Amino acid sequence: MTTLLSLSGIAKRFDNGVEAIARMDLDVAQGEFLSLVGPSGCGKSTALRIAAGLVPATGGTVRWPIGRPGIGFVFQDATLMPWADVLANVRLPLDLRHADRGGAQDRAARAIARVGLSGFEKAYPRELSGGMKMRVSIARAVAAQPRLLLMDEPFAALDELTRQALNDDLLRLAREDAMTVIFVTHSIYESSYLSSRVVVMTPRPGRIAADIRLAPPPLRDQSYRLTQEFADAAGKVSAALRSAMQPGAAERGAA
Amino acid sequence: MKGAAAYILPALLGVAALALWEFLVRLYDVPVFLLPAPSAIGTALAGNFASLLDSLWVTLQVTWLAFAIALAGGLALAVLFARSRTLEASLFPYAVILQVTPVIAIAPLILIWIGYEHVERAAVVIALIVAFFPILSNATIGLRSVDPDLMDLFRLYGASSWQILWRLQLPGALPYILTGMKISGGLALIGAVVAEFAAGSGAATGLAWRIVEAGNRLEIARMFAALALLSLAGILNFYLLTGLEWLLLHRWHESAAKTRR
Numbered sequence: 001m002t003t004l005l006s007l008s009g010i011a012k013r014f015d016n017g018v019e020a021i022a023r024m025d026l027d028v029a030q031g032e033f034l035s036l037v038g039p040s041g042c043g044k045s046t047a048l049r050i051a052a053g054l055v056p057a058t059g060g061t062v063r064w065p066i067g068r069p070g071i072g073f074v075f076q077d078a079t080l081m082p083w084a085d086v087l088a089n090v091r092l093p094l095d096l097r098h099a100d101r102g103g104a105q106d107r108a109a110r111a112i113a114r115v116g117l118s119g120f121e122k123a124y125p126r127e128l129s130g131g132m133k134m135r136v137s138i139a140r141a142v143a144a145q146p147r148l149l150l151m152d153e154p155f156a157a158l159d160e161l162t163r164q165a166l167n168d169d170l171l172r173l174a175r176e177d178a179m180t181v182i183f184v185t186h187s188i189y190e191s192s193y194l195s196s197r198v199v200v201m202t203p204r205p206g207r208i209a210a211d212i213r214l215a216p217p218p219l220r221d222q223s224y225r226l227t228q229e230f231a232d233a234a235g236k237v238s239a240a241l242r243s244a245m246q247p248g249a250a251e252r253g254a255a
Numbered sequence: 256m257k258g259a260a261a262y263i264l265p266a267l268l269g270v271a272a273l274a275l276w277e278f279l280v281r282l283y284d285v286p287v288f289l290l291p292a293p294s295a296i297g298t299a300l301a302g303n304f305a306s307l308l309d310s311l312w313v314t315l316q317v318t319w320l321a322f323a324i325a326l327a328g329g330l331a332l333a334v335l336f337a338r339s340r341t342l343e344a345s346l347f348p349y350a351v352i353l354q355v356t357p358v359i360a361i362a363p364l365i366l367i368w369i370g371y372e373h374v375e376r377a378a379v380v381i382a383l384i385v386a387f388f389p390i391l392s393n394a395t396i397g398l399r400s401v402d403p404d405l406m407d408l409f410r411l412y413g414a415s416s417w418q419i420l421w422r423l424q425l426p427g428a429l430p431y432i433l434t435g436m437k438i439s440g441g442l443a444l445i446g447a448v449v450a451e452f453a454a455g456s457g458a459a460t461g462l463a464w465r466i467v468e469a470g471n472r473l474e475i476a477r478m479f480a481a482l483a484l485l486s487l488a489g490i491l492n493f494y495l496l497t498g499l500e501w502l503l504l505h506r507w508h509e510s511a512a513k514t515r516r
Contacts, residue, residue, distance in 0.1 A: 073407070077404060079405055079408060081422075081423070083429070084426075096422075097412065124506055
């Protein structure tokens with residue numbers, strides 16, 4: 001497996017003295033769907049931002065062995081420009097790169113169709129539901145055809161049904177575009193459903209407590225949630241998370 | 256309140272008040288140099304229409320010119336402030352001092368410097384002083400109120416600082432800037448009037464000067480006529496800016512969109 005991203009000895013201490021990440025070593029392979037799971041404030045979002053280059057680490061190195069790929073980022077909020085319609089929002093990454101106008105228009109329209117929002121190109125964010133806004137946000141990320149997709153608890157604020165539908169759409173997009181995905185969540189079931197690998201982090205300062213390989217079927221749908229394999233996967237993640245939450249877990253994780 | 260009622264009710268009230276005013280003035284035979292009846296004011300307005308309209312135009316030109324300079328300068332300085340905290344920290348206190356010092360007290364000084372033969376120029380400067388601050392402070396807050404996640408997204412996609420300003424900060428600041436513009440639009444008119452009052456004589460030809468002149472001659476009806484036009488100018492400016500605000504915001508911003516729902 002080719003390593004796409006390699007974090008070694010990553011540490012982060014904020015200006016106010018809070019130590020978010022103690023020491024984090026993580027190699028992400030190309031094509032992986034990796035979930036970072038942990039309690040609130042364990043530094044998983046910070047790790048994602050460090051990987052994206054949005055926040056500098058205070059220790060350690062971020063390496064891209066086969067070159068830095070195009071990166072898409074999806075935030076917990078849809079983070080759309082309220083003054084721009086859906087098409088203009090999705091086109092943003094292409095516009096910022098000065099892609100030619102006609103091509104950008106077509107690619108944005110295709111991305112909108114892929115998240116099932118055809119017909120809403122001229123709608124403004126305020127006219128959309130939370131789930132639709134998140135779809136626009138995902139369309140914006142994939143429109144730029146990134147090889148690495150970073151997602152920071154993107155579906156945390158959505159209702160369960162919307163969330164499950166978006167889980168399936170995300171899996172389809174990742175497979176079709178052969179994207180590597182790093183997905184931050186605090187949901188055991190979401191990480192178990194989506195991921196080929198779940199990395200569990202300890203409470204602040206975050207360290208890696210467990211690294212669990214899962215083997216979900218490549219093509220799965222809602223029926224997978226009822227299988228014994230899914231229950232086993234969720235059980236493993238749940239157990240790892242519970243032991244990571246226990247006092248002293250941070251030291252064991254570092255060992 | 257439903258559409259038409261919002262216009263009809265105040266209009267009815269206005270007509271009723273004018274009728275009562277006319278009736279009381281006639282009933283008690285109030286001298287015209289104290290309180291002229293609306294009909295007398297109308298006659299004065301019609302009789303001096305050409306000269307009053309000229310004056311209105313002068314006042315509007317002063318107001319609009321000062322407003323335009325305040326808008327351009329306020330926005331430019333706000334953009335610099337949004338880039339440099341040091342610059343903001345050094346200059347902002349002086350902008351505040353200029354704002355809190357009553358403009359009527361500065362006006363004579365400015366008139367002396369610019370000269371009583373150029374009252375219009377002094378009026379533009381005085382109107383500019385009062386109109387500048389609301390645009391500067393609102394635009395500065397607006398430019399800084401960018402969603403930090405959106406800012407991260409722009410940085411992730413390698414946006415230049417020009418793209419960040421043009422595509423992110425300015426559109427996001429628009430509701431703030433328009434609020435500042437509505438305040439400044441009213442203040443610019445006040446500044447234009449204050450300047451002419453402070454001049455008191457000289458080469459002024461704006462509406463404020465018509466009021467001073469009519470007052471000196473105890474032509475109270477003409478005073479009221481000029482006053483009515485001055486109100487009209489203020490209302491005109493307010494609705495122009497409200498219309499602009501609606502045009503720019505109604506598709507996406509709750510403040511402007513709510514009236515539509």
